[in-house]
Amino acid sequence: MSVERFARKELLSLGGGSATRVMIGKIPGLINLGAGDPDFDQPKFIADAVYKAMMEGHTHYAFGGDLEFKKAIAEYYAKYGITVDPETQVTITSGGSQAIFQAFAAVLNPGDEIIILDPAYQGYNQPAAYFGAKIVRAKMKKDKSGLFRPEINNIKAAVTKNTKALMICNPDNPAGIVYTKKELEEISALAVEKDFVVFDDMIYTEFIWRGRKYAPIFDMPGMQERTMVLSSFSKTFAWTGCRAGFIIAGPQLSELLNRVPIGICSVPVAFQKAGIEALKNGWGFVEEMRKAYEERIEYCVKRMNEISGVKCPMPEGAFYLFPDISGLGIPSAKFCEGIFKEEKLRIVPGTNYGPNGEGHVRLALVVPLKTCEEVMDRFERYVKKLKP
Ligand SMILES: Cc1ncc(COP(=O)(O)O)c(C=O)c1O
Structure with a gap:
């Protein structure tokens, strides 16, 4: 018996997917660079803070979220020179x-x-479809180094009278770029002129390489009233299973956000308390992760570029590689399927991030350097097998 007749219609066109993730965990010898789940365990003092908060009785409703946690988030965001x-x-x-x-x-x-944008993190697609919105793709364009960057003319061409919003991810997953001030100025001028909202997904801002800086679009002229800054502790504190994040927006947009009937807050209060501890004392841990990621990136990019037919630009931010494998003459989905079967290496086809990602694959560098060596050996071996 089908329950489709009961379904909200948007759900019928959305797929599932979690079942395969569970199966993947059970394949012996598999190296899984599919999801961006950091391989670091959170420091004990943060875990202790959860327990301490519970024992102190922080187990009740915190309507609207714990104010101390919100203050700690506002203080954190103040490092960009912005007071909220x-x-x-x-x-x-x-x-x-x-x-x-x-x-x-x-x-x-x-x-x-x-x-x-195209390519873009695929986690934007289903929520947009769920709300019945139409996704309009604006192709990114490769720069000289081979990194995909936003192309303002493509974004302009995507704007219509129905445009409500634009999503940017800065630093970008999967493209690995950090938006320049000029790129943000062009986007914000367009947003003001055409009157749309910008979502600024800044989840990877703690992972920016070679001295670059995150520039907040929120602070550009006319943007505070039309920007929602989206972030999460998932990558910053390797907290993917603890589920904490936040949105910063102007007071009016925030008021709208708080009308969304999503439960009183959805982060257990004890974890909100531990979040305060993480924001206060977690920065040594973040620095350790940064160093490890940088080493992995430097190592893997070098190895990738030694493989004939593969070009891999150095990412400016985040911990993904998005190499160009188009020189191998095989579609990226087929490549990923083959390397999964033959080398037990799970990576993601670029097309998962949009059609413009064809010819690319994404590797999340969430394994130690030693395992990265094995990853690159497997990658290289598989490419050699492909060559006649
Ligand atoms: C760009 C981007 N935004 C949002 C998320 C989702 O974050 P969370 O795991 O905290 O739900 C991810 C996760 O990989 C991501 O890469």
């Missing part, structure tokens, strides 16, 4: 995924258009 009011401008979410869902829920109506 914790009470009226910070919304606590259960990780980045809820931030995306809640932000979309606040502004997207059926038929509205949201511009998503």
